[in-house]
Amino acid sequence: xxxxxxxxxxxxxxxFACWMVVVSLAADIGIxxxxxxxxxxxxxxxxxxxWGQANETTGNGTLLQMLTRLEAAYSGLNPAVHFAxxxxxxxxxxxxxxxxxxxxxxxxxxxxxxxxxxxxQMIQGQTPLQIxxxxxxxxxxxxxxxxxxxxxxxxxxxxITLPQLKSLARKEVSSL
Amino acid sequence: MPDYVPAxxxxxxxxxYGSALVGVVKSWEDEFVKFQPRITFNDKFAGSDxxxxxxxxxxxxLAPNGREAQFIExxxxxxxxxxxxxxxxxGTGAYDVPGRTWAEVIFVNKDNxxxxxxxxxxxxxxxxxxxxAVDHFLMxxxxxxxxxxxxxxxxxxxxxxxxxxxxxxxxxxxxxxxxIFFQQRVMHGSDKWNPNYKEYAETDTKMVDPKISHGLGSRxxxxxxxxxxxxxxxxxxGQAKGIPNLKMIALAQHEGDPYIMPSLESVRDRTYPLTRSxxxxxxxxxxxxxxPKLKEFLFFVLSKQGQEVLRKQGEYLPLTPEVVLQQRAxxxx
Numbered sequence: 001x002x003x004x005x006x007x008x009x010x011x012x013x014x015x016f017a018c019w020m021v022v023v024s025l026a027a028d029i030g031i032x033x034x035x036x037x038x039x040x041x042x043x044x045x046x047x048x049x050x051w052g053q054a055n056e057t058t059g060n061g062t063l064l065q066m067l068t069r070l071e072a073a074y075s076g077l078n079p080a081v082h083f084a085x086x087x088x089x090x091x092x093x094x095x096x097x098x099x100x101x102x103x104x105x106x107x108x109x110x111x112x113x114x115x116x117x118x119x120x121q122m123i124q125g126q127t128p129l130q131i132x133x134x135x136x137x138x139x140x141x142x143x144x145x146x147x148x149x150x151x152x153x154x155x156x157x158x159x160i161t162l163p164q165l166k167s168l169a170r171k172e173v174s175s176l
Numbered sequence: 177m178p179d180y181v182p183a184x185x186x187x188x189x190x191x192x193y194g195s196a197l198v199g200v201v202k203s204w205e206d207e208f209v210k211f212q213p214r215i216t217f218n219d220k221f222a223g224s225d226x227x228x229x230x231x232x233x234x235x236x237x238l239a240p241n242g243r244e245a246q247f248i249e250x251x252x253x254x255x256x257x258x259x260x261x262x263x264x265x266x267g268t269g270a271y272d273v274p275g276r277t278w279a280e281v282i283f284v285n286k287d288n289x290x291x292x293x294x295x296x297x298x299x300x301x302x303x304x305x306x307x308x309a310v311d312h313f314l315m316x317x318x319x320x321x322x323x324x325x326x327x328x329x330x331x332x333x334x335x336x337x338x339x340x341x342x343x344x345x346x347x348x349x350x351x352x353x354x355x356i357f358f359q360q361r362v363m364h365g366s367d368k369w370n371p372n373y374k375e376y377a378e379t380d381t382k383m384v385d386p387k388i389s390h391g392l393g394s395r396x397x398x399x400x401x402x403x404x405x406x407x408x409x410x411x412x413x414g415q416a417k418g419i420p421n422l423k424m425i426a427l428a429q430h431e432g433d434p435y436i437m438p439s440l441e442s443v444r445d446r447t448y449p450l451t452r453s454x455x456x457x458x459x460x461x462x463x464x465x466x467x468p469k470l471k472e473f474l475f476f477v478l479s480k481q482g483q484e485v486l487r488k489q490g491e492y493l494p495l496t497p498e499v500v501l502q503q504r505a506x507x508x509x
Contacts, residue, residue, distance in 0.1 A: 088232075091251035095229030098222075099193070099236075112248050113351060114225060120382075121223040 046081045051096030052106035054087045062143070066134075067106060098122035108136070108144045177497045178504070180211060180479035186469040187214040193230025194239040196221035197454060198276065200267070200492060201240045203485045208476045215469060224353065228457055232256040237470055239457040240266075242277050243353030244360060250312045253459075260312060262460035265503050266477050267486045268493040269452035271443040272413035274378070276491040280358060280450040281413055281438045282425040283398065285405045289335060292426040292435040295449055298362045300327035301408060302346055302370055309366035319364030328370075330406065339406075343372075347397050347409025350375035352383070357452055358410060374400070379415065398422060410450075413438065444493050454492060462509040471507060478504050 050071075054064040064087065071083045086096065087106070094115045096102030099122070111119075111128065119128055136144030149165075151157060192201060196219075205217045220230070227239035228249035234256060245253075245261060253261045269277030282298070284290055293301075305326065309319025327333060331340030346369070349355045359367055377383035379393035391400075394415050401407045402421040416422055426435035427449045442448035456474065460466050476482050483494035495503070 089251075089255035091248055092229070092232045092253075092255040095226075095232050095252055098226065099230055099233040101233050101235060114246055114248050118222075118226040118229055121226050 047084050048081060049084045049086065049096075049101060049103045050106055051086045051088070051102035051104075052093035053090040053108045054085070054106055062140070063108070094119060094128065097128065177480040177483060177500060178478075180476045180481045182211050182472060183475070184468050184472065185214065186212055186472050188469050189216050189218050190238060190469055190473055191218045191220075191236040192238050192240060193220050193236035194222070194227025194457075195224040195242045195454075197240050197242060197267075198489065198491065200454075200485055200489050203489070204473075204477055204482055207481055207485060208473055211476065212469075212472060215473070228253055228261055231261060231457060231459055237458060237467070238473070241455045241457055242269075243452075244357055244455065245312075245457060246353075246356050247310060247313055253457075254313065257459055259459075259461055261457040262462075264456045264458070264474055264478075264507065265453045265495065265499060266456050266474075267454040267483075268443065268446060268495055268499075269454060270414075270491050270493065271438070271440045272417075273491045274380075274412060274414045277452045277454050278412040278414060279438055279443045279448055279452060280354060280410050281416075282408065282410050282427065282450075283401050283416065283422045284408045284425060285401060285403075286421045286423045287405055288330075288408075288423060289339070290330070290333060290408075290425060292428065293333070294428045294431050294433075295362055296325075296431070297327060297333065298427070299364070300325050300332075301344055302348065302358070302373065302410075303363040303366060304368040304370055306366045306368045309364040311365045316365075319366060321364075326370075342406045344370075345404055345407040346370045346373045347401055347404075347407055348373060348375065348411070349394065349397075350377050350383075352378065354378075358450075361450060374409075395419070446496055446499065460507075462506070466507060474507055475504065478507075 050067070054067040067085070067087075071085075075081055075083070086102065090107050090109055093102070093105040093107050094111055095118070097105050098119045105128075111130070116127060120126065136146060139145065149160065190205075192205075196202065201219070201221070205219075209215055220236070221240075222230075224242040227241040228245050229252060230236040231239045232249075232252040232255070239261070245263065250260055253259075269279060271279055282293065299321070303321070303326075305321060305323035307320050308315050308317045310316070311319065328344055329340065330342050330344060348358065348369075359365055363369075374397070376392050376394050376397035377389065379395045383389075384393045394411055397409055398411055398416050398419045401409045402419055408425075413424075424438055426437045428435045429449050436442045436448045438448050438450070443451045456477065458470060458474075460470075478495075478500045483500065486492045486494045
């Protein structure tokens with residue numbers, strides 16, 4: 001437990017704090033909704049196949065470091081668990097889950113409508129279990145940064161409400 | 177239409193993932209093994225929406241698909257292979273059969289004097305000013321158009337008298353394979369629609385729940401157009417059956433081209449501009465050798481025997497000989 005708390009502390013202290021989504025099968029490894037303490041749910045040799053976004057070539061090396069740390073911390077607590085990463089990116093991630101070669105998917109964005117539809121076509125009537133595991137970075141490029149509104153510097157506006165934003169973007173909506 | 181003549185006797189397993197195309201893929205396989213008895217198939221038919229992902233996981237060889245690949249699917253494939261999926265057109269969509277890649281038809285109220293439109297005018301009616309448009313997953317500036325190309329009143333289409341100043345009310349489908357096709361074919365890939373666009377989803381599918389989708393089915397849309405003198409929308413002939421007061425509009429690809437009415441013949445010969453296609457996607461880069469067993473299977477599909485399967489199925493339509501030869505040539509590159 002101490003090791004897990006240390007890992008959590010390292011996560012909090014990291015300069016990179018990305019908001020991510022882990023999809024499906026998380027329950028198998030002892031992560032549950034609203035659960036903050038780690039509990040081992042499996043014994044014996046296990047390979048967890050992780051697909052998703054943490055690929056150095058996508059310019060997200062910090063995320064790869066983060067994933068590697070998480071895996072090492074978990075393996076430290078449970079040496080029987082090994083990881084096989086196929087980290088091509090967000091857009092191929094969820095396919096790994098519903099086609100079959102992935103157990104967990106690591107994404108830095110929410111699944112899109114078409115991805116959820118694909119998932120439901122393959123796994124009848126199911127939606128993927130989605131768990132937020134980190135926040136996006138406030139400033140690091142390509143790291144799920146919050147959306148920021150930018151004006152010309154000559155514009156005197158300093159703040160805007162969400163309803164005002166909605167009005168700015170409003171079109172006639174027939175089917176929300 | 178060329179006969180299928182095996183160039184090689186091939187061996188192995190072909191792994192198909194995607195749409196069954198209502199039994200067409202299985203029929204192609206059954207006919208193909210009569211020529212190539214050492215080929216077996218491992219199929220998983222989850223539907224068109226999952227097709228390209230099967231390729232992106234590298235677990236499958238071919239992805240039969242009842243619609244064009246979409247933005248996120250192109251991206252997923254690109255992540256896996258660093259190239260776009262190779263698209264082979266293998267059949268023509270139906271004229272009027274719901275659920276069978278039907279041709280998209282422009283409807284107006286029967287009182288409307290309009291008879292024909294160009295594709296550019298359709299973009300003016302249904303689209304909006306844009307700084308560019310996404311082609312597959314690449315943002316391109318040549319898809320841009322300005323607000324001066326907006327067509328918002330019937331007078332801009334040449335209608336006179338009481339029609340001239342009346343606003344055009346647009347109708348169509350919300351996000352689906354059909355609307356993606358419309359965007360690609362009419363709006364250069366843009367998803368910026370006319371702000372007054374009223375959106376609906378296909379009746380009798382999982383997208384329409386009678387308990388919460390009140391008035392939002394495609395039948396509702398066509399009924400709404402039939403009641404809206406100043407409305408225009410796109411939908412399917414099959415869905416419009418039995419709804420009075422609708423009129424179909426002829427389309428021309430470009431100004432000066434002949435205006436083509438949607439009909440079984442104009443869809444069959446693919447002269448109607450919003451005729452759709454069915455596809456098989458695969459990982460292939462032109463100029464590189466294609467796996468011989470995949471090439472043999474695709475050449476079978478693109479043959480007299482393969483297209484006969486579509487004729488017998490009776491909903492999808494066979495390709496024209498010209499398109500068959502064109503697709504074969506692409507596979508030979």
